[in-house]
Amino acid sequence: MKDALRLLRLMAPHAGWMGLAVLVSALATLAHIALMATSGWFIAAMALAGAAGASVNYFTPSAAIRAYAVVRTVGRYGERIVGHEATLKFVAALRPWFFARLIPLAPAALEDQRSGDLLARLKGDIDRLEFAFLRILSPGLAAVLVLAVGLSVLALHDGGMAVGIGLAALLAGLGLPLLVHRLGARASREVTAGTAQLNALLVDHLEGRAELDIYDPDRRHRAALDETSDTLIAREHRLAGILGFAGAGVGLFAQSSLVLVLLIGAPRVLAGTLPGADLPMLALLALSLFEAVAPLPLAFQTLPATLASARRIFDLIDRPPPVEEPAAPKPVSEVGTLAFAHAGLTYPGASGPALTDIDLVLAPGRRIGVVGSSGSGKSSLVALALRFRAPAPGEVTFAGSSIADFNSDDLRRRMAVLAQHDHLFAATIRENLLVADPDASPEKLEAALERAGVLTFVVAQPEGLDTFLGANGAKVSGGQARRLGLARALLKEAPILILDEPTEGLDGETERDVLEGVLGATRDQALLFITHRRAGLEAMDEIIVMDGGRIVARGAPADMLAIVGPGMMGPGTIGSETISGGIPEDTARSAGSGQGLEQAPP
Numbered sequence: 001m002k003d004a005l006r007l008l009r010l011m012a013p014h015a016g017w018m019g020l021a022v023l024v025s026a027l028a029t030l031a032h033i034a035l036m037a038t039s040g041w042f043i044a045a046m047a048l049a050g051a052a053g054a055s056v057n058y059f060t061p062s063a064a065i066r067a068y069a070v071v072r073t074v075g076r077y078g079e080r081i082v083g084h085e086a087t088l089k090f091v092a093a094l095r096p097w098f099f100a101r102l103i104p105l106a107p108a109a110l111e112d113q114r115s116g117d118l119l120a121r122l123k124g125d126i127d128r129l130e131f132a133f134l135r136i137l138s139p140g141l142a143a144v145l146v147l148a149v150g151l152s153v154l155a156l157h158d159g160g161m162a163v164g165i166g167l168a169a170l171l172a173g174l175g176l177p178l179l180v181h182r183l184g185a186r187a188s189r190e191v192t193a194g195t196a197q198l199n200a201l202l203v204d205h206l207e208g209r210a211e212l213d214i215y216d217p218d219r220r221h222r223a224a225l226d227e228t229s230d231t232l233i234a235r236e237h238r239l240a241g242i243l244g245f246a247g248a249g250v251g252l253f254a255q256s257s258l259v260l261v262l263l264i265g266a267p268r269v270l271a272g273t274l275p276g277a278d279l280p281m282l283a284l285l286a287l288s289l290f291e292a293v294a295p296l297p298l299a300f301q302t303l304p305a306t307l308a309s310a311r312r313i314f315d316l317i318d319r320p321p322p323v324e325e326p327a328a329p330k331p332v333s334e335v336g337t338l339a340f341a342h343a344g345l346t347y348p349g350a351s352g353p354a355l356t357d358i359d360l361v362l363a364p365g366r367r368i369g370v371v372g373s374s375g376s377g378k379s380s381l382v383a384l385a386l387r388f389r390a391p392a393p394g395e396v397t398f399a400g401s402s403i404a405d406f407n408s409d410d411l412r413r414r415m416a417v418l419a420q421h422d423h424l425f426a427a428t429i430r431e432n433l434l435v436a437d438p439d440a441s442p443e444k445l446e447a448a449l450e451r452a453g454v455l456t457f458v459v460a461q462p463e464g465l466d467t468f469l470g471a472n473g474a475k476v477s478g479g480q481a482r483r484l485g486l487a488r489a490l491l492k493e494a495p496i497l498i499l500d501e502p503t504e505g506l507d508g509e510t511e512r513d514v515l516e517g518v519l520g521a522t523r524d525q526a527l528l529f530i531t532h533r534r535a536g537l538e539a540m541d542e543i544i545v546m547d548g549g550r551i552v553a554r555g556a557p558a559d560m561l562a563i564v565g566p567g568m569m570g571p572g573t574i575g576s577e578t579i580s581g582g583i584p585e586d587t588a589r590s591a592g593s594g595q596g597l598e599q600a601p602p
């Protein structure tokens with residue numbers, strides 16, 4: 001009920017168009033009823049007059065019949081035009097409304113969403129809300145209007161008849177639909193959930209094609225997909241069956257109404273209290289009145305699926321945003337020091353904090369290297385710096401102000417980032433680069449590619465910068481994708497540059513070349529350089545070592561490189577690239593960790 005009211009509130013701005021659509025629809029149905037009734041009367045009156053040898057004015061009724069026919073045709077056309085206009089206006093506003101509420105949630109609050117399910121909400125669920133007006137509200141309101149007029153006309157001729165037909169219309173227009181609703185509500189809701197599940201499975205299936213080929217030769221995933229699809233088809237089958245039954249029911253009530261009119265009216269005609277030609281008129285009026293009632297079973301059947309879709313949309317946008325935007329954001333200075341003060345972070349639902357008591361000062365032009373084993377919290381620092389998450393306790397400041405006082409977009413203008421899971425768009429290399437600087441000249445693009453060590457590869461491609469990368473860089477190697485992401489980060493002229501494992505996937509020689517290019521070109525930028533490897537660390541002003549979400553050691557590269565062991569660097573380090581030695585236990589303890597730090601093998 002709450003969801004229904006909320007949905008109605010969303011429709012409120014379009015009440016004008018929607019009201020007009022309902023009126024036009026009611027008018028078209030009334031014209032149809034009038035046409036039927038007048039025709040019945042006209043034919044009977046002509047026959048009776050012929051039999052009695054009396055003359056009759058047939059100009060007026062035949063003109064009326066023509067008028068009703070025109071109104072009905074134009075009305076049906078208008079009903080579609082206005083009805084769709086109202087729906088399109090509603091949906092056109094709904095999608096941006098939903099999107100605007102989704103954006104602040106991304107990425108942090110949408111991490112648990114399967115991409116297929118998210119797509120289903122964006123597309124399927126929003127589309128289903130169209131029905132809220134076209135299939136439910138509009139036919140419902142139009143039926144009320146039509147029944148009110150039709151039954152009043154009946155009542156003018158015969159009160160009992162009006163009551164009888166009213167009762168039949170109530171049973172067909174409310175009783176049957178309620179029965180349909182009761183029989184099919186679960187199936188209807190399951191269609192919404194099943195469609196989303198099928199979507200999610202399908203996207204997973206396509207994205208995980210290679211893994212499934214390797215790990216799932218028995219096609220269990222495919223079987224799950226088929227089962228979901230079969231269940232969905234069975235539900236829809238059931239709904240169609242129920243609807244067919246309801247359609248027959250409405251027909252039965254309509255035909256019975258005709259019989260009822262004859263049963264009540266015939267004795268009155270014989271008694272002379274009802275003109276003979278009025279009887280077929282009333283009978284056809286009663287019969288065609290059910291035209292307004294016929295769409296109601298479908299309306300009631302669609303209702304649970306529509307409300308389930310509304311629920312899924314409201315559920316998503318009602319999530320608390322991971323960070324609140326300030327009502328009156330402060331302007332962000334061009335340059336400034338990024339500082340963490342006693343910053344902590346606990347992910348929702350996590351058993352413990354991912355970061356504890358982080359103090360870090362990244363002054364303009366300064367370079368800080370961050371090392372630590374996998375899961376020690378390095379990338380979580382990036383999430384705090386970019387304000388994808390808010391620190392608790394503690395704070396992160398830029399140029400002396402808490403970053404919570406800034407508009408997040410303004411803050412992020414000051415930062416260029418190569419994320420650990422950097423996303424390459426399914427577009428060309430050029431388009432992927434221009435995301436960072438839409439006005440960059442081809443020369444500037446090439447310079448960035450050169451520094452990232454990937455220009456040779458790009459120019460060797462037949463289409464050069466216009467090479468299409470495929471979905472998430474599928475058409476280039478892991479190392480090439482990494483360097484293209486790096487080139488994009490270098491293109492953005494921001495005072496702060498954050499690189500989260502920029503050389504992941506590169507061989508030692510390429511790594512050295514790339515880091516040389518990057519470090520040489522970014523002398524003016526403050527750099528937060530997260531790495532598992534030794535290369536590049538010697539050029540840092542400070543190195544911090546993380547473990548278990550804490551900074552357990554910090555100092556100049558010369559000191560840190562001497563004490564940090566492979567355990568701190570995590571897996572994936574090789575040969576001479578690995579930092580040798582281990583943190584002596586006393587260093588670790590004095591740095592406040594106390595947790596089991598790995599020692600280098602003797």
Ligand SMILES: Nc1ncnc2c1ncn2[C@@H]1O[C@H](COP(=O)(O)OP(=O)(O)OP(=O)(O)O)[C@@H](O)[C@H]1O
Binds near residue numbers: 111347
């Ligand atoms: N979005 C998230 N939701 C919940 N927990 C998370 C999330 N991201 C990271 N974590 C958890 O926080 C801890 C720190 O993760 P983080 O990604 O910061 O580590 P990392 O040092 O960058 O590791 P790696 O070297 O493997 O990239 C881990 O225990 C991880 O499981």
Ligand SMILES: [Mg+2]
Binds near residue numbers: 378420
């Ligand atoms: Mg990481």
